[in-house]
Amino acid sequence: MDPITVIRSRTVVMPSTNIDTDQIIPARFLTTTVREGLGVSLFADWRYDKNGQPKPDFVLNQPAARGCQVLVAGRNIGCGSSREHAPWALLDFGIRVVISTEIADIFRNNSLKNGLLPVVVDEATHEWLLAHPGAEVEVDLPASVLRLPDGREVTFPIESFSRYCLMNGIDELGYLLSRMDAIERYERAREGA
Amino acid sequence: MTAQSLFEKVWQRHVVVPETADTPAILYIDLHLTHEVTSPQAFDVLRARKLQVRRLDRTLATMDHSTPTDTAQIFGGLPIKLESAARQVRQLEVNCAEFGVDLIGLQDSRRGIVHVIGPEQGATQPGKTIVCGDSHTSTHGAFGALAFGIGTTEVGYVLATQCLLQRRPRTFEIVVNGRLPAGVSAKDVVLAVIGRIGVNGGTGHVIEFRGSAIEAMSMDERMTVCNMSIEAGARAGMVAPDATTYHYLKGRPFAPTGADWDKAVADWNTLRSDAGATFDKSVSLDAGTLEPMITFGTNPGMVTTIGGNVPERPGDAVFAKSLAYMGLTAGERMADKPVQVVFIGSCTNARISDLEAAAAILRGRKVAKGVRALIVPGSQQIKLEAEQRGLAKVFTDAGAEWRESGCSMCLGMNGDLVDSGQYCISTSNRNFEGRQGIGARTLLASPASAAAAAVRGRVTDPREFLG
């Protein structure tokens, strides 16, 4: 997992509300047994036509989307299936930050565990972002602040533990394994072994 | 002691290390169900870090999502047609063999959709924490378990440590009082709930379903309700265990026996919300006013009564886009809309009582000309029971297809697909764009409503077949 500190990027904007994980990565791509290579299938049903050709009017197919690391989505992104293939596909495409007014629980969890930063912002900030696609923003994880081009600073909530893991590119497994003594004690107490 | 909710009681029992401002709680997991789609990368992590599965006795694997429902491919010696699905199934077999995980394999008579077989085998029990790499793990909450879906990385954590890091979710009570009118089912209740609170109404919360209408429900019905909690964005749904729960569980393979059973029941009886327990949110519905429901859009919150019309939301571009995908217009009646496909199946509605509800309407009738009806039992056990009780014959006599169990047409990854532009009335849980196949248009409804539509070839109020 690549550590995140400060990300400066133009935004790519997808104003659809309730973007579910079936849209982010349709089920037929879930038969993979690895994590890599899902970027080409990201938003496949919105991105390609019947013959598999990129639809020129879809935002991720436009030249301006190239290199963007920040995705601004309409209200409430990530509902539905728990497939971790959704953050894997976004990351494989090059997205490191997803911004919305609400982010569904499982998708948020999955994102945090893979180095994709979920950023929840207030309505006014969200509206501004939707209205200004391609805006150059700065996402400052150590400060938990989103900086807009006009200098505004918007604080976003992030659990300190997750922030620590993201900034250091480490996962939670190491932490859990380091508490094995407590886990064993708990098991003994409950199972009476 | 302060009054506690059911959720709080189950949560508290499983805290290994309490949460602090800086770190989430370490939560112990009693039962980990796993399947072929969301586990391969987790086993790879174990291999890479040279870890074992910590508690084989708390881990159970099966295959359901990508498996075909065609008998020849399961029992007839034909290979699984979809090459990538075959590879995934093989990978699970290899992983389970290598790590020693109990696998309910392709030809096992106990196989089925993971959320159907957990309860069916009696592995799902009150007061347990249950996780699975699948969002509809919420189903198991019907037994008073705290059950929720996790991603693949967390599947790896649970395999390795039997624990997860969790912040305590908030609580939400949904009270459904009164009696459901005839022809109105548990599916209609939960669709009405989602219509009311929205697809993100439950985000960050664990829902407890309470009230006389919930208490009157069978386990099959409670499972349908809890199953779709996630469609309201909730972490989990729960129902307090009671005599109905114990009656269902008693004698099942994993259920306790003898003195252990009595001890378990005494303990389970303590698992209900205390009088005076508080919830962060509360909503109530009157069961007596509910009607058969159907979705018209591309998320389960876009729902109306079968007798109702597609709502009008002038100026809402997202709503308009969704209707355009569905080929519906604002203000249009839902009743009499022609359907081309009927799917009765999925972890929401493929248990025996669901099949009975469908058979009650299909008995002695025919599937309308030009309609494809696919009926897929939730497990091989249910399949067997439906065959023994003559339900399967009712379906095949009516001209419906009767399949081996699995997720089937609930999601387009196993070969059972709806064609682009077709309307499918489906007893599953998601009407997202493309969920049942590219361009497929899903109308979510109850088994009775799906069966009624199969007979008429168009959206029909199942109450027309009553009496």
Ligand code: SF4
């Ligand atoms: S039946 Fe559908 S919702 Fe249920 S586990 Fe299978 S794919 Fe998921």
